[in-house]
Amino acid sequence: MYxxxxxxxxxxxxxILILASYYFYSxxxxxxxxxxxxxxxxxxxxxxxxxxxxxxxxxxxxLWLCISINLGFLGIFKYYNFFVESFAELxxxxxxxxxxxxxxxxxxxxxxxYTFHGLSYIIDIYYGRIKSEKNFxxxxxxxxxxPLLVAGPIERATHLLPQLxxxxxxxxxxxxxxxxxxxxxxxxxxxxxxxxxVYANGIFENYNSMNSLSLMLGAIYFAFQIYGDFSGYSxxxxxxxxxxxIDLLKNFNFPYFSRDIAEFWRRWHISLSSWFRDYLYIPLxxxxxxxxxxxxxxxxxxxxxxxxHGANWTFIAWGLINAxxxxxxxxxxxxxxxxxxxxxxxxxxxxxxLINIILTFAITCVAWIFFRSKxxxxxxxxxxxxxxxxxxxxxxxxxxxYTTELWxxxxxxxxxxxxxxxxxxxxxxxxSWVKMSFCLAAILALGVFSDYxxxxxxxx
Numbered sequence: 247m248y249x250x251x252x253x254x255x256x257x258x259x260x261x262i263l264i265l266a267s268y269y270f271y272s273x274x275x276x277x278x279x280x281x282x283x284x285x286x287x288x289x290x291x292x293x294x295x296x297x298x299x300x301x302x303x304x305x306x307x308x309l310w311l312c313i314s315i316n317l318g319f320l321g322i323f324k325y326y327n328f329f330v331e332s333f334a335e336l337x338x339x340x341x342x343x344x345x346x347x348x349x350x351x352x353x354x355x356x357x358x359x360y361t362f363h364g365l366s367y368i369i370d371i372y373y374g375r376i377k378s379e380k381n382f383x384x385x386x387x388x389x390x391x392x393p394l395l396v397a398g399p400i401e402r403a404t405h406l407l408p409q410l411x412x413x414x415x416x417x418x419x420x421x422x423x424x425x426x427x428x429x430x431x432x433x434x435x436x437x438x439x440x441x442x443x444v445y446a447n448g449i450f451e452n453y454n455s456m457n458s459l460s461l462m463l464g465a466i467y468f469a470f471q472i473y474g475d476f477s478g479y480s481x482x483x484x485x486x487x488x489x490x491x492i493d494l495l496k497n498f499n500f501p502y503f504s505r506d507i508a509e510f511w512r513r514w515h516i517s518l519s520s521w522f523r524d525y526l527y528i529p530l531x532x533x534x535x536x537x538x539x540x541x542x543x544x545x546x547x548x549x550x551x552x553x554x555h556g557a558n559w560t561f562i563a564w565g566l567i568n569a570x571x572x573x574x575x576x577x578x579x580x581x582x583x584x585x586x587x588x589x590x591x592x593x594x595x596x597x598x599x600l601i602n603i604i605l606t607f608a609i610t611c612v613a614w615i616f617f618r619s620k621x622x623x624x625x626x627x628x629x630x631x632x633x634x635x636x637x638x639x640x641x642x643x644x645x646x647x648y649t650t651e652l653w654x655x656x657x658x659x660x661x662x663x664x665x666x667x668x669x670x671x672x673x674x675x676x677x678s679w680v681k682m683s684f685c686l687a688a689i690l691a692l693g694v695f696s697d698y699x700x701x702x703x704x705x706x
Contacts (some may be wrong), residue, residue: 247262248262248263248490250594251414253416255413256410256411256412256413256414257383259413259414259490260383260384260387260410261383263387263391263392263490264383264386264387264390266280266392267387267390267391267392267395268390269353270392270395271315271356271390271392271395271396273398273604274341274355275352275354275355278354278355279297281319281354282354282355282360282389282390282480283424285316285319285360285361285364285389285399286364286386286389286390288312288316288364288383289312289316289364289365289367289368289389290370290379290382290385290386292308292309292311292312293367293368293371293378293379294378294380295308296308296309296368296371296372296378297371297377297378305372307419309368309369310429312368313365313368316361316364316365317361319357319361320357320358320361322351323351323353323357323551324353324357324358324556324557325349325557327348328557328558329555330346330347330348330557331346331348333346333370333462334346350608355396355704356395356396356397358554359394359396359397359400360390360395361523362388362400362518363388363389363400363401364389365525366402366403366521366524366525367379367385367388367402367403369525370402370403370404372559375404375702376403376404376407379407380405381411383677384407384410385407386409387410388401388403388406388410391406391410391487391492393482393484393486393487393494394483394487394494396701396704397468397476397479397480397482397483397701397703397704398480398483398497398515398517398518398565398703399480399484399495399496399497399516399517400492400495400517400518400521401494401495401517402495404636405495406492406494409492409493410492414490414491414492415491416491417491420488420491421488421489422674423485423488423674424484424485424486424487424488424489424661425485425489426485426673426678426682427481427482427484427488428481428485428486429480429485429673429682429685429686430481430673430685431477431478431479431480431482431483431484431485432476432478432482432670432685432689433685433688433689434473434474434475434477434478434481434668435474435475435478435479435482435701436478436689436692437474437655437659437688437689437692438470438471438473438474438478438655438659439470439471439472439473439474439475439478440475440654440692440699441471441652441655441692442467442468442471442474442652443467443471443475445463445464445467445649445652446464446467446471446618449461449464449467450464450468450618450628451461452618453624453627453628453631454627454631455483456631456635456641457633457635457636457637457638457639457641458631458633458634458635458636458637458638459637459638459639459641460641461628461631461632461635463649464628465611465612465614465632466611467652468609468611468614468615468617468618469502469607469610469614470656470659471702472614472617472618472702473498473501473502475701475702475703476498476515476701476702476703477497477498479701479703480497480498482568484496495516495517496516497515497516497517497535498513498514498515498516499512499513499516500513500663500664500667501513501514502603502607502660502663503603503663503664503667504584504606505584505588505599505602505603505606506575506580506581506583506584506602506606507568507571507572507575507606507609507610508572508576508580508581508582508583509584509585509606510573510583510606511568511572517555517666518551521552522547522550522551523547526546526547526550526613527543527544527546530542530543530546531543533576537576537577540576541576541577544569544572544576545566545569545672547569548565548566548568548569548572549562549566549569550565551565551568552565552566552568553565553566555617555658559621559622560616560617560619560620560621560625561616561617562614563616563622563625564613564614564617564703567612567613567616568613571609582660587667587668594597612629614627615629655692673685
């Protein structure tokens with residue numbers, strides 16, 4: 247439809263995409279389409295009013311009105327019960343019995359993502375970085391574009407809107423890249439993430455009966471699960487978008503090959519990290535001022551990032567731990583020391599790089615334990631048992647796959663990712679059809695029979 251019916255004009259292409267996007271979202275729950283439409287209308291008209299305002303006070307009024315309403319909806323759906331329950335527990339702890347009034351509502355899928363799409367647009371309008379979009383269809387498509395609607399990447403109006411305002415022409419090479427990227431994303435999600443999920447879920451749900459080795463493996467399995475799950479979705483989204491002739495922002499850049507935690511956060515969920523940098527960290531003062539002032543800003547960024555992920559103290563603890571990892575690098579002015587690319591060779595420098603990568607991955611896995619655990623108490627109990635239980639024998643589960651085979655699979659995956667750090671996509675290039683055949687075989691052999699099908703980031 248898009249390339250044969252809609253090819254003659256940009257308007258037809260955008261109408262097809264926006265109808266597809268609304269249908270896509272309604273397949274989850276059609277009632278929340280009204281929330282998506284309301285958010286779109288709010289940002290669209292607020293941007294026009296900000297641009298038309300003849301005084302700074304009026305511009306600021308429209309900005310904060312729009313931000314408050316957007317964050318208000320996000321707060322009601324995502325954080326209301328969390329705050330009410332937390333205050334109730336606090337009052338109970340000091341001797342007052344409280345019966346909190348909770349809301350029995352479903353969290354709209356992708357609400358954090360499309361809310362941040364709109365907020366970045368409004369803030370860019372306020373600071374005069376772009377002009378307000380008068381074409382409502384184009385703006386609606388920017389907010390609701392279905393490949394990125396439910397789990398990102400978080401796009402910027404400065405990057406995506408110009409592409410939506412012109413007619414796209416079919417590019418076979420870009421479409422081929424898109425197919426490769428979709429297929430590799432499916433390998434990450436269906437083969438790696440869903441396979442690891444079987445083990446990670448089993449270990450985290452029964453950590454009290456697991457030995458030290460199994461608990462360490464559980465943290466590693468979850469690290470690969472969340473990476474394969476989220477970066478796999480991003481690859482599918484970017485690849486799908488290329489089939490429509492549209493480029494989305496890159497969201498992952500081989501984060502587990504980072505040499506320190508600062509580099510990790512430049513490579514992990516890039517669209518969110520850069521969003522917080524541009525719209526929160528820099529307005530707070532960024533790296534200007536005293537070290538104490540900079541530490542405050544870093545703490546705010548990481549705590550807000552943790553809170554963005556979910557209404558649970560475990561996410562806030564995860565953000566705090568990453569802040570504690572990051573702050574020493576910033577204090578020592580080493581947070582930007584690993585900006586360059588690198589190659590390994592048979593020398594001491596390469597050994598040092600390899601050790602730094604392993605250590606960074608290890609502390610990242612410890613932080614992921616808090617992200618995955620149901621409560622902070624569970625996370626501390628998990629870590630305590632991991633370091634004190636003292637047995638390092640292999641434990642098996644009553645499932646169809648075993649630890650040795652899974653480790654072999656993960657080793658192959660890491661080698662492929664390492665080899666393809668500088669390439670567009672692992673499947674592309676010489677012998678691409680052979681590689682595609684292996685990928686399809688892996689998806690069919692390992693993914694179709696997996697018990698785990700959900701995307702982790704749909705809940706955020």
